[in-house]
Amino acid sequence: PLRDVFLNMVGQDLGKMEVWGVPLMHVGHLYGLVLCLRKKDRKLSSHLQTSLETLALGSSIAIRNALEFESMRQKSVALSTVHSVYRLMSSTRVASDLLHRMANLTLQVLNAKKCSIMLADQNGRLHPCVALGLQKGEIGTQSLDPGEGIPGLVADEGVSLRVQKPRDDPRFSLDPPDYYLSESYLSVPLFEEDVVGVITVSERMGSPNHFTVGDREVLNTLAEQAVIALMNIQYFEKQERIALKTMGTFENLFETGDPDKEGRSQKLASLMSGIAESIRIDEHTRQNFQMAAFLHSLGTLGTGVGENGEPLSASEESTKRVAMGIRMARRMDLPDNVIPIIRDQLEHFDGSGGPRGLRGDEIPLGARL
Structure with a gap:
């Protein structure tokens, strides 16, 4: 040859x-x-x-x-990448935040300009979750069927791809011209048991200006860690949903005598979640709001009298209710963000409330709701 x-x-x-x-x-x-x-x-x-x-x-x-030096360098990058991902995993419990941080880390490690992360639905169709540096219509900015474009082919076959000049590649020559605005692409699948998504980078900077086999190994390492992090977040979110359902069931039982009949706390939690969703608050934070709403009412149980059975004033009763809600949140080991919502629910927007005299935006959003 x-x-x-x-x-x-x-x-x-x-x-x-x-x-x-x-x-x-x-x-x-x-x-x-x-x-x-x-x-x-x-x-x-x-x-x-x-x-x-x-x-x-x-x-x-x-x-x-x-x-050998290049191999050692790549292994060093891969190890440092694993360490960086672990730091990301401990810094957030929100999937969207994690994916954005993963994409930024990928750009830094691989010295690339563009990165997209797409997740698959139950039918295998890919939907964009993160698109950094990409123009409208570029591959990675819109949903793709299995086998469509570079990410679709990676998801369909379950193998990574390094592609130079995709517009000249017969596999992608029929794709829309706006799909590929870069000369070099690297795409790897996100595996759990099956392919759950695809991460794609393009437009490598520096020398060489194309992605190497070493780059592919580093991105595979990143992808593996990303899946582990996502699984951890999904498990945590599942546990929070179970906790919410349990709290809601007991609230209904205490308030109405029927675990299936919606009580005041359930309505308050639903209202808070709906308002938060309308202003684009993430799901994890909305769940914290709902937990605080449930504890807001659970804290009213037995708070009308003092330790010796004497009646309490409205102010004393409110203070006792808040203190009981905080104690319950800590006893249940709820997320730290729940406690400020319970603690500051009696603050007033003009600063005349308590216990800390906060005003305006100083009051946590959940407490204001």
Whole structure:
């Protein structure tokens, strides 16, 4: 296969010429060839042959060292990437926040300009969750069917792809022209048991200006850690939903005598969640609001009298209710963000409330609701 390449490179009549080849080989591994063009009537002296072999051996060792150094660098990047992902996992419990931070980390690690993360629905259709640096209509900014575009093909086949000049690639030549505005792409699947999504980067900066095999391994490591992080968040969210349902059931039982009949607290929690959703508050924060709403009413149980049975004033009763709600939140090991909502629910927007005299935006949003 090298013959035609060499002839095209030399670009002259070789009728009176011959080629000498020396392998670039070390410890049984072939790295390449040194090819020398010379006239046929000249013999290759033993001195020149020894020089070529010495050059080839030195080059082989240098190439091996360079490859080993690159391999060590890639492993170092992969290890530091794992550490970075663990830091991300501990810093947020919101899936959308995690994915955005993962995308930013990917751009930094791979020195790329663009990144998209798409998640699959039950039918295998991909939907964009994160699109950094991408223009409208570019691949990764709109939903894709299985097999459609680079991400769709990766999801459909479950294998990673490195693509140079996708518009010239017959697999993607029929895709809309606005799909591919970059020359180099790297896309890997997100695996749980099946493919749950795809992460794609494009437009690598620096040298080389295309994605390497090492880049693919690093991105695969990132993808594996991203799936673990998402699974942890999904498990945590499931536990929160179970806790919410349990709290709602007991609230209904205490207020109406029927666990299936919606009481005041359930209505308050639903109202808070609806308002929060209308102003685009994320699901995790909405769940915190609902927990606080349930505890707001649970804290009223038995708060009308003091320790010795004496009646309490309205102010004393409110203070006791808040204190009981905070104690219950801590006893139930609820998220830390729930406690400020309970604690500051008696604040007034003009600063005349208590217990801290907060005003305006100083009051947590959940407490204001």
